[in-house]
Amino acid sequence: MGSDTENALKREARNLLKKGDVDLVLGYCMEGDNVIPCFISSPGEVDGLVWNNRCKNNLAVYLRELEGRVAVVAKGCDSRAIVELLKAKQVEREDLIILGVSCRGMVDKEGEEYGSCRVCLHRNPVVYDLFVGEKVSEREERDVDELESLSLRERLEFWSKQFRKCINCLACRNVCPMCFCEECVLEKKDPEWITRAGDASNLFLLHAIKATHMAGRCVECGECERACPVDIPLMHLYSRVCRDVEELFGVESGMNLEDKPPLAAFDLERDAMLEENEKNKRG
Amino acid sequence: MEAKNKKDGFEPRIVGFLCNWCSYAGADLAGTSRIEYPPNLRAVRVMCSSRVNPLFVLKAFQEGADGVFIGGCHPQDCHYMEGNYYARRRFMLLKRLIEYMGINPGRLRVEWVSASEGDRFAKIVREFTGDLKRLGPLDLRERVCDGI
Structure with a gap:
């Protein structure tokens, strides 16, 4: 350096x-x-x-x-x-x-x-x-996510195990530059979407919701993962959502000021084709 | 529990979010036309398919739904001009997310059903119920909590 x-x-x-x-x-x-x-x-x-x-x-x-x-x-x-x-x-x-x-x-x-x-x-x-300073050379290709090779059952097991560790401290949210809602759904009391006194399925829900909110926003800085006191591999989840947004809607977050938020936009013909493809693949 | 349910003729629980202007009217037509379809779907009327927050879907799974159905107007037919286009993108993404987290994406079904398609609505519900019977119960809460 x-x-x-x-x-x-x-x-x-x-x-x-x-x-x-x-x-x-x-x-x-x-x-x-x-x-x-x-x-x-x-x-x-x-x-x-x-x-x-x-x-x-x-x-x-x-x-x-x-x-x-x-x-x-x-x-x-x-x-x-x-x-x-x-x-x-x-x-x-x-x-x-x-x-x-x-x-x-x-x-x-x-x-x-x-x-x-x-x-x-x-x-x-x-x-x-x-x-x-000086510019550095960039890596060209992404690594393959090892979780992709797991079966559905194994994936659910993996994430359940990870989320059972979660203590709901919301450090991952607090440290995230993209989490700026005045009122956070994860903390909402009425309705209380995430029951604090509830079982581990609430933590599964919490992280699933947070992942949907990261779509088209997450810049993969990894702060959430570093802030997590129980080492949940959150970046895997958010990176996956980012890749999905890129693959589907061709937008990589944080790269271009002119890009529209991918979930607040649409492209009639392209989306119809996408829908057809996705249906064939995922039912 | 899973095996038992399957043996005893497992009846999947489906939460259906139906848009007020098309799918709900389609479901209504199926009813008034006396078209039979499985009673597994519990309809929730929403004003537009884009009213459905992915959170609703995830919450339904958490609370014991085996499948979630979202019905909206056909593309170019939305009462609010473009609501279903946003819904379409949103749920394409959500399907991929739940698949990554270990829930079969076939448990989330998004269809465009118009107010005149009562028979099609019934057919879709029949199909979906059959698919879910084959997949078996989701039991998300139990599986997350106990690591079954």
């Missing part, structure tokens, strides 16, 4: 703050051994900024709550989340200055690359105002 990039980042951040172009720089800093998100409002604090292979957090999650003009450090997944937020009109483009950086895959404390980074196809930022 080039400290050149880090220095360039500091330089840009300092400039922006000095000129008064932004009120805040959103980036990463060290806290002990950890890299954590930080909010910098004066040029004097800029030296605390870091850029290395531990900057895993998706900073887009904070953007909705910040006021004024913000410069945000954005790697591939952050930038895609920003695109989705812009599409959903959750942030204003003119309030943002995107400091694009390329990512070589983030690693945990032990130095092991995160699952979401291992399979990532978009390490370079999709949108940016200023680019810092």
